[in-house]
Amino acid sequence: MAKTVVLRNVTKKYKLYEDSKEKLLDIVLPKSFGEDFYALQNINFEAAKGDVVGFIGINGSGKSTLSNIIAGIIPPTSGELKINGKTALIAVNAGLNTQLTGRENIELKCLMLGFSQAEIKKLEPHIIEFADLGKFIDQPVKSYSSGMKSRLGFAISVNIDPDILVIDEALSVGDQTFAEKCLDKMNEFKAHGKTIFFISHSISQMKRFCEKALWLEYGKVRDFGLIEEVMPRYEKFLKQYKAMSLEEKRTFREAAIKEQMGQA
Template identity: 50%
Template sequence: MPMEEAVSLKNITKTFQLKKKKNLAIFFRFRHESVAYFQALEDISFQVKQGSCIGFIGLNGSGKSTLSSLIADHLVPSKGEIKRNGKVSLLAISSGLKPNLTGTENIELKLLLMGFKSSEIESRIENIVRFTELHDFIHQPIKQYSSGMKARLGFGIAIQTDPDILIIDEALAVGDLTFYEKCLNEIERFKQAGKTIFFC
């Protein structure tokens, strides 16, 4: 039986408007200024089958993170169509984390936004704290976390949401080797379960 498509992109283009400082705007009120745009992606099409493990490789600024955010539905394409089959979770350093909220509050907010019930969240918080080993810091604001601690929390939240499609955007490039190996074990478990995984 052929495997279904997990993700399908058709003719995806993403353009950003480059913003200028608004200093002294009152003096230029009647002056016409042209708007500058930056095209991050142009006419991207591909399909990925369920259970695949895909890598995006490229130089800084080549559009890997933009593509990841589009697949995760964090950005909307300027042109084209994206279809997703299942729940998607994007793991990037600080992705979706609110700096003034504590680790626990960030977990609760993220899981609530993903539709989890309060009764489900409590047990998942315990699992995340155990996995990330952030016991002494989980009640501290995220802005006090190191990049490695943010990556731990982000990965812990991502695997607890049990996504069908997991996107990892350079988030495992920080942190210690022991936790990195722990993450690889979880990724292997996801692969064995037939999940679709994207690496940047």
């Protein structure tokens, strides 16, 4: 099966500064200021056409950072990233201009993706119908609820027919009926052999939809494989994590942050 996404030792490093002065000094002086923070460290995995991969892990583990790298929103600091095909990211607020109306956002997003005016005119009714926003389609997006923004973002992304779809918590807001509609569309994409990455805190959605799971823990891959093999191990960890006291969780988190800052 042809590989659509390949990551080799992908790392994303950020700099943490105490204030804006320290950030400025780090830019203009040769001496390094600020502290390194590794949101992702040496990530290795690959996906092929038709793969549906769920990203799992507790908050702060790097799921959204990885999804943004795959979608081309942010670049990795180091490592090798190969993407074969057109990618679309679906996340609340992703790529939306809140000052523009829903209809204007559709036109802008499609223009940015290289669609002609004729193609946009043909696509627009399908996007509007899928989003099902009624009269709000001609209202500024800043007046939308999180669920409405998600509906618009999902409708645009699935109707531009990407080869690789990255869905980051887009089904966690809004009503269940729309979530079911989205899952049906995703299953249609799955049947057509598209690659899908799915980020959600809903384990039931993961089990229902994904075939593989990538378990991230504070910037590192803890496990990767078939969903029926990885998910039971993750659920066992979650049960243990939730049973921890606040002090134990704090200690666990602090140890992980030290590793992410290269202090372990």
